[in-house]
Amino acid sequence: MTGYVIRRILYTIPILFGVSLIIFFLFHWVGGDPVLQMLGKHATPDQVAELRHELGFDQPKWKQYLDYLGQLATFEFGRSYSTRQRISEMILDGIGPSFLLASLGFLITLSLAIIIALVSAYYRGKWIDRAVVLICVAGMSVSALAYILFGQYFLAYKLGWFPISGYEKGFPQNLAYVAMPVIIWVMVGLGWDVRFFRTSILDETYKDYVRTARSKGLSEKKIFLKHILKNSMIPIITYVVIQIPFLILGSFLLESFFSIPGIGSITIDAINNSDFPVLKAMTTLISVLMIFGNLMTDILYTLVDPRVRLQ
Amino acid sequence: MSEPLLEIKNLTKSFFFKEGFFFKSVHELQAVKEVDLTISKGKTLGLVGESGCGKSTLGLCLVRLLKPTSGSILFESSNIAAAQGKDLLRLRRDIQMIFQDPYESLNPRMTIEDALVEPYQIHQPELTRTQILGEIKALLEVCGLSVQTLKKYPHEFSGGQRQRICIARALSVKPKFIVCDEAVSALDVSIQAQIINLLMDLQKQFDLTYLFISHDLSVVRHICDDVAVMYLGRVVEQAPTDALFRRPCHPYTQALLSAAPFTDLKRDTKGRIELQGDVPSPIQPPSGCAFHPRCWKVTEECRRVIPRLERLEEQHDAACFHPDLK
Numbered sequence: 007m008t009g010y011v012i013r014r015i016l017y018t019i020p021i022l023f024g025v026s027l028i029i030f031f032l033f034h035w036v037g038g039d040p041v042l043q044m045l046g047k048h049a050t051p052d053q054v055a056e057l058r059h060e061l062g063f064d065q066p067k068w069k070q071y072l073d074y075l076g077q078l079a080t081f082e083f084g085r086s087y088s089t090r091q092r093i094s095e096m097i098l099d100g101i102g103p104s105f106l107l108a109s110l111g112f113l114i115t116l117s118l119a120i121i122i123a124l125v126s127a128y129y130r131g132k133w134i135d136r137a138v139v140l141i142c143v144a145g146m147s148v149s150a151l152a153y154i155l156f157g158q159y160f161l162a163y164k165l166g167w168f169p170i171s172g173y174e175k176g177f178p179q180n181l182a183y184v185a186m187p188v189i190i191w192v193m194v195g196l197g198w199d200v201r202f203f204r205t206s207i208l209d210e211t212y213k214d215y216v217r218t219a220r221s222k223g224l225s226e227k228k229i230f231l232k233h234i235l236k237n238s239m240i241p242i243i244t245y246v247v248i249q250i251p252f253l254i255l256g257s258f259l260l261e262s263f264f265s266i267p268g269i270g271s272i273t274i275d276a277i278n279n280s281d282f283p284v285l286k287a288m289t290t291l292i293s294v295l296m297i298f299g300n301l302m303t304d305i306l307y308t309l310v311d312p313r314v315r316l317q
Numbered sequence: 318m319s320e321p322l323l324e325i326k327n328l329t330k331s332f333f334f335k336e337g338f339f340f341k342s343v344h345e346l347q348a349v350k351e352v353d354l355t356i357s358k359g360k361t362l363g364l365v366g367e368s369g370c371g372k373s374t375l376g377l378c379l380v381r382l383l384k385p386t387s388g389s390i391l392f393e394s395s396n397i398a399a400a401q402g403k404d405l406l407r408l409r410r411d412i413q414m415i416f417q418d419p420y421e422s423l424n425p426r427m428t429i430e431d432a433l434v435e436p437y438q439i440h441q442p443e444l445t446r447t448q449i450l451g452e453i454k455a456l457l458e459v460c461g462l463s464v465q466t467l468k469k470y471p472h473e474f475s476g477g478q479r480q481r482i483c484i485a486r487a488l489s490v491k492p493k494f495i496v497c498d499e500a501v502s503a504l505d506v507s508i509q510a511q512i513i514n515l516l517m518d519l520q521k522q523f524d525l526t527y528l529f530i531s532h533d534l535s536v537v538r539h540i541c542d543d544v545a546v547m548y549l550g551r552v553v554e555q556a557p558t559d560a561l562f563r564r565p566c567h568p569y570t571q572a573l574l575s576a577a578p579f580t581d582l583k584r585d586t587k588g589r590i591e592l593q594g595d596v597p598s599p600i601q602p603p604s605g606c607a608f609h610p611r612c613w614k615v616t617e618e619c620r621r622v623i624p625r626l627e628r629l630e631e632q633h634d635a636a637c638f639h640p641d642l643k
Contacts, residue, residue: 214421218486220382223409223439236426312470313425 007308014304018297025293026078030071033286040282044087074286083287088279093287096272103173104256104268107184111191112253116246118192119199126200127207128230138200145197153190154263161186171265187260202245207238240311247303251295321391322358322494322526323379327351328388328398330371330378346600348374350550351388353626356494361520361527363541363558365534365573367596371550372530373417376496379528380414381405392494410440413487417499419479423471429482430467436489453489459522460485461515477508484515488523496528501536513540534577538562543632546570549599549607552626556633566629566640569608606637614639 041058042049058064062073077083083093126138162170168186210216211234219229254269261270269288276284307314330349335341348371356362364372377383379390381400390398392411400408416422423432430453437449444452454464460481471479480500487495497516501509517540519525531537537544538558545555546569554567562579565571572590592611597603603610609619616638624636 214416214418215424217382218416218422218483219424219435221380221409221414222436222486223406223490224435233424233427237424311426312428313472 010308011305014301018301021297022078022294025297026075026290027071029286029289029293030074033282033289034067034070037282040087040280043280077287078290083290084283086276086281086284088275088281088284093284096284097269097287097291100256100267100269100272101254102175102268103180103184103266104261104270105253106180107187107191107260107266107268108253108256110184110188111195111257112249114188115192115195115199119196119203120242122196122200123203123207124235126204127211130208130211138204142197142200145193146201148193150190150194150259153193154260157186157190158263171263173264173266183264183266187257187264187266191257191260199245203238203242206241206245207234209241210234210238213237240307243306243310244303247306248299250302251292251299254295255292319357319359321355322393323354323356323528324391325352325354325356325375325379326389326391327353328375328378328390329386330374330383331386344600347550347602348599349378349385352547352550352552354545354552354555356526356528357542358526359520359524360542361529361540363537363544364528364530364547365532365537365544366547367532367573369596369599370547371599372547373498375547376414376498376528376530379494380412380496381408382414406439410490411492412494412496413490413492414496414498415480415483415487415500418503419476419483420471420503422483423479425471428468428470432471432482433467433486433489436486440490453485456485456489459519460488461511475508476504477511480504480508480512481515484512484519488519491523492525494526494528496530498530499532500529502531502533509536516540534562534574535579538579546573549596549602551607551636553608553637554635555626560630560633564641566633566635566642567608567637568612568614568639568641570635571641 041054041061041063045053045057055064062070065073081094085092086096089096122138126135129135157168158170162168169183173183174180216229216233219233220226224232256266256268256270258270258274260266261268262274265271269291272284273288275281276288328349329347329351332346332348333343334346335343350371352375354362364375366372374383378385378398381397385398388398389396392408397404397408397412423429430450433453433456434446434449437444437452441449450467453467457464457466462478462481462485466474466478466482471482474482480503500516501512504512513536516527520527527540529537529541541558543555544558544561545552546561546567547553548569554561554565554570556566561570562574565574568590572592575590590613594611597607597610603620605621606612606615606619606624609615612619618638622638624638626634626636628634629640629642
């Protein structure tokens with residue numbers, strides 16, 4: 007088991023290298039010249055050369071790549087072009103609000119979805135199950151933007167239940183600001199989760215071993231909780247763990263609509279300002295988190311599924 | 318004939334399903350129709366027929382994993398067709414089933430120990446874990462499995478070993494009657510022989526009664542005392558094994574036997590009987606005798622009237638207006 011985990015972690019090193027190469031290639035060859043974008047149309051060649059030297063773009067590409075690897079190793083990506091802030095500090099500042107919003111949204115959606123899916127699957131085919139499926143599809147069909155507009159106009163502006171947008175540090179006032187985004191997060195995600203969990207559970211319900219359990223004389227409730235649920239956890243865990251990286255990234259859409267200064271907002275601002283190093287740092291961060299999420303999934307699998315061979 | 322353990326009378330199992338989006342119409346599919354069968358204590362009754370003829374449905378009704386639509390099942394003289402709750406739980410001890418697919422019928426996330434302990438916990442809650450394990454170890458030995466089996470998961474075993482585990486599981490509650498639903502058809506031929514021998518040994522040792530559902534006629538001939546042939550939900554012929562294989566009376570049985578490779582059976586001069594067409598849909602079965610569209614002896618009567626099982630000779634019944642009597 008330990009050997010397997012160590013091997014799995016070692017596997018991520020070549021993946022990280024590959025990802026770093028791709029990101030470097032995209033930013034240094036495909037992405038356009040950041041120096042020209044920063045100085046604008048009227049820059050003299052002297053100014054361009056000077057800035058290029060200052061930012062290190064006159065160096066050979068392999069040296070630039072090594073610099074980037076150094077940044078990746080220390081997680082120190084230099085300073086933002088637009089605000090001159092250190093990027094590592096920007097990320098650290100942004101993680102807090104992003105994590106608060108996303109973890110609340112994620113956990114509430116997850117627990118609600120599992121409960122609803124269990125009830126729905128247990129009463130499969132009955133009216134309660136049909137109603138759940140219908141509501142899920144309806145919820146999935148409404149755009150997140152509609153929820154945002156409705157929430158900001160009616161709940162915040164007309165009724166004054168929530169602040170319209172913005173953020174304040176410190177407990178508990180931060181909760182007031184994330185409350186509505188969290189509710190919208192749950193509304194948007196719930197339908198998808200419920201449907202996926204319900205299907206995962208029902209997939210197991212019709213398997214032969216369930217019939218065997220029934221012929222042992224187990225009650226339906228026990229079959230459901232002991233046999234079916236445990237087996238349906240395998241796809242559910244994958245689905246859930248894959249979402250964990252987004253807890254740190256937050257929601258790009260919700261953060262920018264509600265002016266929450268999280269990672270999502272930082273990234274959107276960087277895109278608008280062509281803030282080259284910030285974007286590179288964010289892309290790298292997202293990739294690393296994704297690799298980490300996959301790693302977690304694989305390790306969790308060995309704990310839940312005896313069929314995953316450790317050799 | 319020894320005393321009957323199980324008597325099936327006029328058993329029918331229908332499935333209903335809806336069709337159409339706005340105007341739902343309910344269709345009825347009679348998988349098992351008015352079946353009468355008797356299974357004697359300590360004997361093996363073979364149930365043969367092609368896929369979809371209702372033999373598995375009948376088996377599932379007998380172990381009461383399905384509830385029959387009508388008719389009665391007398392087990393030790395009490396009707397179990399509608400048993401519920403405590404009676405049904407009691408029944409799970411007396412009647413067990415060995416399923417077709419040993420790969421699918423064990424929970425992949427449970428060790429063999431956990432899977433085997435479960436029946437004891439349900440039916441003999443007074444036993445301690447040590448007592449249960451003692452029982453299980455004895456059971457494993459009877460089924461030709463080692464004690465190391467217990468800590469492993471189902472995927473670590475071959476098909477034959479898994480089926481032994483399934484047999485051990487079925488035996489754990491000390492049943493009187495076991496339904497073997499295609500119990501060996503998912504296995505290699507050499508493994509089939511081992512499992513069949515194991516089933517026959519166990520029958521002697523524990524005085525078991527079997528209903529052996531199979532489409533493999535040579536296996537049925539080898540182990541069954543009596544055989545019943547099903548076609549489209551009905552039993553069309555039943556007789557002691559030897560009589561049925563030597564002198565089949567119903568045209569369908571004759572066709573079925575002629576399609577199977579036996580070297581020792583004397584065939585009549587007709588040789589292989591090739592049936593025309595496919596099995597009709599059970600949703601819209603043919604009028605009269607269900608076999609009439611494929612039968613070479615068909616008459617007007619066959620198209621109108623459903624033939625009943627009738628005694629032709631001692632212990633030999635067939636449902637046909639024109640049975641072969643020699």
